[in-house]
Amino acid sequence: MAPFTTIAEQIKLDILSKTHVDDNAAKRKEISRTFISDTITVPTKEMYEYATLSTIGDDVYFEPSTNALETHMAQITGKEAALFVPSGTASNQIALRSHLLQPPYTVMCDHRAHIHKYEAGGAAFHSGAAVTPVIPSNGHHLTLNDVRQNMILSTDVHFAPTEVVALENTLNGTIIPQEEIIAISEFVHSHGKKMHLDGARLWHVAAETETSIKELCGPFDSVSLCFSKGLGAPIGSCLVGSSTFIAKARWIRKLFGGGMRQTGILAASAAYALTYNFPLLPGVHSLARKLEAGLEEIGVEITSKAETCMIFYDPSTVGVSYGEIADRASDLPEPLVLGGSRLVIHIQTSESAVEDFLSIVRKLAEEKKAAGFVKPEASANGNSPYKDIYVRRQVKKAA
Incomplete structure (x- = not known):
């Protein structure tokens, strides 16, 4: 048997390095120059x-x-109760499992929706639910007609009926018009079905449209809202709904292993974010529009405009590739971190990072033009304005 002091010596751990203060300062600088997501924001x-x-x-x-x-x-959401959970994915999946009782059933959503593409097949695994992914007929957001045409109401045993229609607002940074949401909600509820909102970035909608969170959440039976993206808190989302729904959701959270202990420090971070970081979002949108305008001035195609905090762009219109931009960005004295076609502005993005990015694209475009590149005529059909947001990150190989 080992003496207790030996065991204690084996167990102890100090995770703070001698340079951790300087390392964190460097990380904050990196974050201010990172365009891959707003999930990388950090507590102040x-x-x-x-x-x-x-x-x-x-x-x-x-x-x-x-x-x-x-x-x-x-x-603030106009609901009876709320539940704090670790993440937006947890919130969405707990919501679906709480709404859905016994298969067969289907969840309808936009084909780009997070619950369909980026939650590891959670609807099928946790709830035994099929998903009906719908491509918006207008190329921007689901409409009442899209939902009406794709909602499964048949009693035919060959089909799993639609039980939940899940919308996402914003989706890829774009805003669903509230009047469309209301029309969809009225139709869905008229058939006795449920409405869920993945409102991870609903704060951006409220800031941009000057619409209250309560009004935005009104058409839905449940809403998930994140604190750790645009609001800059370290961890956490809230799921809101009726008292009965949240009571079941709390049970499901426990079943999923999400019962937490001393969460006060996380709740306080979220409260701070609501108070001090939400007012920063209009500035985020303004900086995103500045970036968009700069790219358009250079001649770069904007494939999805800066409605809030995201821009999707295609530099091939000036003869430049994402890889070339990433290489130049990594060579800067203070590098930029990029992720393909999607650019995300957040509360910790610096204006100098935007200016440096535009300078890189402008310089590359000038070089291509000098080398004889001629901008091609636009396709008669045009390009799809919604490219996959998770383009493989272009990382310069070490020399």
Whole structure:
């Protein structure tokens, strides 16, 4: 048998390096120059300081700070109750499992929706649900006609009936018109079915359209809202709905292994984000439009405009590839981190990063023109404005 002191020596761990303060400063600089996503935003010193003052209860029993956050979220969304969960994926999957009772059934959504493409087949695994992915007829957002044509209401045993229609707002940074959402909701509810909203970035919709969160959430039976993307909190989302729905969702959260303990520090971070970071979103949208305008001036095709915080672009119109841009970006004294066709602006994106990116594209375009590149005529049919957002990241190989 080993003496206790030996065991303790084997177990102890110090994760703080001698350079961690400098490393974190460098990471914050990198984040300010990263365009791959808004999930990479980090807590500020002020957020951390506020979070350390939170309560220290156990959320499975009762945690005061978390309860205060949930109460506030229910109030601002106009719902009866809310549940704090670790992530947007958890929130969406808990919502679907709470709505869906016994297969066979189908969830309808946009073909680009996160619940369909980027949640590891969770609807099938957790809820035994098929998914009906619909391509919007207008190329932008699902319409009432899209839903009407694809909703499965038949009692034919060959088909799994639609039980939930799930929308996403924003989707790839674009906003679904609220009047369309209301029309879809009225139709779906008229057939006794449920409406869920993946509102991970609904904060951007509220900021851009100056519409209250309550109004935006009104047409839905359940809504998922994230704190860790555009709002810059470290972890967490909230699921809102009726008291009965949230009571079941809390049970499902436990079943999925998501019952948490001292969540006060996370709830406080979310509260700080709501108070101090939400007001920064109009500036984010303004910077995104500046980036879009700069690319258009150069002659780059914008395949999905900066309605909020995202831009999709195609530099081939000026003879440039994503790889060439990534190579130049990695060669800068302060490199830029890029991810293909999608550019995401967030609350910690620096204006200098936008200017440096535009300078790279402008310089490359000038070089291509000098080498004889001629911009081709536009295709008669045009290009699809919605390319896959997760283009493989172009990383320059080490020399």
